[in-house]
Amino acid sequence: MDLSVDRHPDHRRRGGGPVDQKGGCVMEPILKARGLVKRYGRVTALDECDFDLYPGEILAVIGDNGAGKSSLIKALSGAVRPDEGQIFLDGTEVHFGSPLEAREAGIETVYQNLALSPALSIADNMFLGREIRRPGFMGQYLRMLDHKAMGRIAREKLNDLGLLTIQNIDQPVETLSGGQRQGVAVARAAAFGSRVVIMDEPTAALGVKESRKVLELIQDVRSRGLPIVLISHNMPHVFEVADRIHVHRLGKRLCVIDPKLASMNDAVALMTGAKQPEASLMAA
């Protein structure tokens, strides 16, 4: 059943994107997990789950509701401590005790519930936990924040995402519409991710146009060389941007397919259990 990529180290990657461009033969995954287990009381959300993300790729993760996708993401980003299993970043094992530790290692995540503080301003939210201090005495000794610099940078990042309509960078996040909030969360991750960017259903609440903006942003981030993990239930979106597709089922990785070889039909059949994995669809 487990036909995932690590069983075939000798195959050449056939996917598009920057991975191929580098033409590496035995490329090391930048983020790798083996045998992750996470139980919530009587529910096993992750059941010996494996995961591989290669440098510069967009990896989509698809699966039924409740398959354990968000749980996997949370384990990878330090939001949840797996009961068993190992996680490797660039080949060395890591143990993230908190989301902050993962973030400091360069893994930036957009969670399904956004993780924004409603009463804080947009700028405060974007820089939460990585505030910029003023230069000189005020910053050094009185630890004063540089609100101006943070506001400027936040605005730039939002503009990149086409969220021009936000008039006031100091307005509390709670005054934004659902779509605008999602935009802030995505902009934050895209702006600060240095190794890996993970996005859990970033377009679920977004309109057609706003979704498109996010997809463009994802491709943008990838073109900066950063690999991205994208969870989505939207097959056309997944097949449009993904280099490889991780199919999650019943708490584990069922297989990894290549969107250029497999059809949406195949993907849906695999994730719902209508079909067993076949070698011909697999990503290398």
Next chain:
Amino acid sequence: MDLSVDRHPDHRRRGGGPVDQKGGCVMEPILKARGLVKRYGRVTALDECDFDLYPGEILAVIGDNGAGKSSLIKALSGAVRPDEGQIFLDGTEVHFGSPLEAREAGIETVYQNLALSPALSIADNMFLGREIRRPGFMGQYLRMLDHKAMGRIAREKLNDLGLLTIQNIDQPVETLSGGQRQGVAVARAAAFGSRVVIMDEPTAALGVKESRKVLELIQDVRSRGLPIVLISHNMPHVFEVADRIHVHRLGKRLCVIDPKLASMNDAVALMTGAKQPEASLMAA
């Protein structure tokens, strides 16, 4: 700009569905709103908005994030009191002071945030506010609830929706996955709606398969003769099931288009403001 149906009472409806079958020439909307205005502090969420729902049809409502779709729905279902404007049910003006009043008038709604009580059981949630009492003395005088009957009915309704995997109808809703919760909310509305069923993004968090189930359920409900209002950002879904499409923009109804005459492209162009409404796309 306002090319909506009430300006053309002499046109025949061209849409499919039961409305056409009855062949009525000047059919009265079952749910009608005129000039709805709702302001949140400095934001005008509804700006002189009109609305018409005809008997037996599926009316989709589409629009950008923050266009005011949910606000419209809340006004129609009594969750929010509009500042101005009138609402008519079957031609008579109504003033819903609370969601309960709308519900008692037969309007059942699935809200974007689901409106479930996490700590209560599935059955309790489905029957909240319309509990069934025991027959005889216990029910009459001691007001004892008939937990058994409610459990049975709840299970039936969930089975209709294909949510067979819920093992225990008495388990608290908080133990369900996001998708299962959405299923419970949809099942509740479908089971109890007697005049109109309104669904605000019922498939946003759902997987491919679960979404399909909900779409089938919607068509099922329509075939029972109930009209449905469906809000969705998913164009393929909208064009698949809708009889008419209400395009919402900047807090008001821009126009109503016929999915058989207009393309998805037209719809997206209209809702994003890339295109002005044209008579050729309009639903009668």
Next chain:
Amino acid sequence: MASEARGPQGFETAIHTGPGTVAEFHHKRSAVSQIRHVLHQTPSIVPLLVLIVAIVVFGLILGGRFFSAYALTLILQQVAITGIVGAAQSLVVLTAGIDLSVGAIMVLTSVVMGQFTFRYGLPPFFAVACGIGVGALIGYINGFLVARVKLPPFIVTLGMWQIVLATNFLYSANETIRAQDIETKAPLLQIFGETVRVGGAVLTYGAIMMLVIVFALAYVLRQTAWGRHVYAVGDDPLAAELAGVQVKRVLISVYVCAGVICALAGWALIGRLGSVSPTSGQFENINSITAVVIGGISLFGGRGSILGMLFGALIVGVFSLGLGMYGTDPQWTYLLIGILIIAAVAVDQWIRKAAA
């Protein structure tokens, strides 16, 4: 204009051939996890266990004196007031509120019952009815401010506490009505002080009323629509409102109900003290909250059972009597009850976490 093909998108055809199940997981059910599951499902079991352990431990230490029908029923008598007030508090806490004014309402209503009888010479029956009416009125004001004006319950009842207590002192002029006067002129006021003896066991009508109120509320909360609505409102008021619960009406009814129960506590208080004393009951707000908390009702609303509150009140009762009989300095008792509060909740939390 061209329109796209209608019907399911191509990739969705696979769905109907798949198995009929969505994600499911293997459920382990070891003996330990079973127990934890049961504990989790019925949160009032934990305080019940603590209660039993406490009784057994004190019984072992103190021997027959403690383990007698007299001492055990004495505990019931001693917690009667806290138990009744705790029932009112439980209702409010279940709606995610808190009522700091319960003790003050209780005292004021007992004073009203007494003064209406003795100052104005009204028939005792009518005075009691007035007392209950005053309780309901104050409850209504609390409920109105919480539900309609949407003020936080903590603040409303903090203010109301001061207002009611001050009113109590101003109205009563701090005058105690003596037990002997009540006995001769208005025995109805003392009715809940009457005792029923069965062997060594001594039960007052007040203790019996507490049990009746608690069990009646337990029934109402579990078995009636209103009870389910109370839980729903405490759980998520917005969701409850949208789901068709008349949140404001439920909230107001809960506070009125709490006010009435406090008035009954005021009546029972006259029975317990014999006299009407405006300085009583100043700690019943803390006592009732302690009982509620030890009994495992969540201060965030929507979770817990009123039986738990009863056990919580009894636990405190067992500790204070047990420690008192053991001869502990009252200050040490005070300290131990503080530790007990924290420990009880820590145990509760541990079970919830383990069984989550």
Next chain:
Amino acid sequence: MASEARGPQGFETAIHTGPGTVAEFHHKRSAVSQIRHVLHQTPSIVPLLVLIVAIVVFGLILGGRFFSAYALTLILQQVAITGIVGAAQSLVVLTAGIDLSVGAIMVLTSVVMGQFTFRYGLPPFFAVACGIGVGALIGYINGFLVARVKLPPFIVTLGMWQIVLATNFLYSANETIRAQDIETKAPLLQIFGETVRVGGAVLTYGAIMMLVIVFALAYVLRQTAWGRHVYAVGDDPLAAELAGVQVKRVLISVYVCAGVICALAGWALIGRLGSVSPTSGQFENINSITAVVIGGISLFGGRGSILGMLFGALIVGVFSLGLGMYGTDPQWTYLLIGILIIAAVAVDQWIRKAAA
């Protein structure tokens, strides 16, 4: 296998031709809504206005006696303790907690400072340090139980209140240390009772310390990362955790900080009373919560400013002094303060609603 065409779906092409804006609405800005908006943005303005109105009204009623530099600075002196404790309370309330043990910590630390000096003969400087250490320790225990064991703050501090108060009585043996003794042997303990006179104005170092603490905390909360994190934790701890805030560490630091501030209040208390009295401060938890609430800090966390708390404390101070000078019965004062609490929050709520 055939694969679908990649790239945007057909119907999405229209997007790029549309105008570059998403939904936007016309913003009305009448004068009234402007004012409401300002009030909404800076929540501490409301209590400030109430404060000014109260001072003016009492000034008009009582004339020069009240409207003198002496009386007005007297208010500052009288609220100094509540203001300092209120600063600690504000920190905790901003994290969506509540600290019922503040008053008890304050008294115990003042007793520790006194007893360490007089019972064990330690140098006053060292005794003060020990007192502050005790405050920090109790704060740490509170914080540990709240952040790590995940118990509700209300319960942790309810239990801690009883524990600390009982410890205080047991340890001090209810003995007051007399002012004369402190004056001669350890004047350091009384330092915050020293006064600075400017004309008729009389300021104690204690009042000055309160102002320093409040303004320093206002700076820290607004201008430093830690301050922003306190707000984030109070707002939504889960979101804050995911966004990279070390929620547990922030929580613990807040409670430790509150403990230290309470210890400073204990030191100031010795200055204010002259002596060390183990029975003082039993109402500081209610007083500080009242100040916080009237000052517009939300009990649900994450909203409000510490300056508001200062104004809240001053409002209560103005009312107590004003009503006292007017000769009102103390019970009427309590009653009015009760009404004031509810009214203050109702006004706040009205503004929030109107400007939502």
Next chain:
Amino acid sequence: ADVSACLITKTDTNPFFVKMKEGASEEAKKLGVQLKTYAGKVDGDNESQVAAIETCIADHAKGILIAASDTKAIVPSVKKARDAGILVIALDTPLDPIDAADATFATDNMKAGELIGQWAKATVGDKADDAKIAMLDLAVSQPSVGVLRDQGFLQGFGIDLGDPKKWGDETDPRVVGHEVTAGNEEGGRKAMETLLAKDSGINLVYTINEPAAAGAYQALKAVGMQDGVTIVSVDGGCPGVQNVQEGVIGATSQQYPLKMASLGIEAIAKFAEDGSKPQPTEGKSFFDTGVQLVTDKPVDGVESIDTKEGLKLCWG
């Protein structure tokens, strides 16, 4: 009236202080003194009293009457008031040191306790050696009145006090235990029940005041022991004396708050007039307003008045 005076009591809920206030108000009206009253929230609430003194200073009062909650801790504030030229008279409870106030009109609480102790000893007679005594005290914080009355009673009964500044450290087996009552019926009943459960042979009950005694009586009545047990108390309020008359309480030490208050007001009026300060009772460091034992069962060697007399002198 331009003479203004302040009355600061420990609480304004205890009937004792309520009556004291009424007495002061009446006298003040008679003498044309403007009286303002203040009180702590509970017995032991020192800070409210400090704030009250400050308010009086700011208000330019001529004199302050204070029943101090913490007799030592209030001294610096009293000094401030005296420095501001205000006459400070301690009522009910002497300050520590006693000369911190200009004058003291007080009852000797220790003496009040001793009287009932002696009476109890004489009443139980031979059985004094195997008496079982329940001590119903005021509060865990051990405010001074509570300690003085408690220790006075034990001294009068002839029990070794240990440290006379606190209760609870006695080793005499005749003391069954101490419980706190908050000085009201509710606390009295619960404390009595607890001690009864501890030892059902209790035959003598000391109570801090008459409400606590009434509560204790209810507890005894509930188990049918009301006739075999002697209750003694302190205060001498009218309901209390009535209870003595009806046999609920064996004896009580009566105090005279009205007298203290009216004397205090008079003194302030006089001070405002000619600057003269009241003088203490001969041989004592304070002006003793007296305490008398009220009982209908007088015993030899302890002076007492009967309840008829007591009811004439009682205060409310």
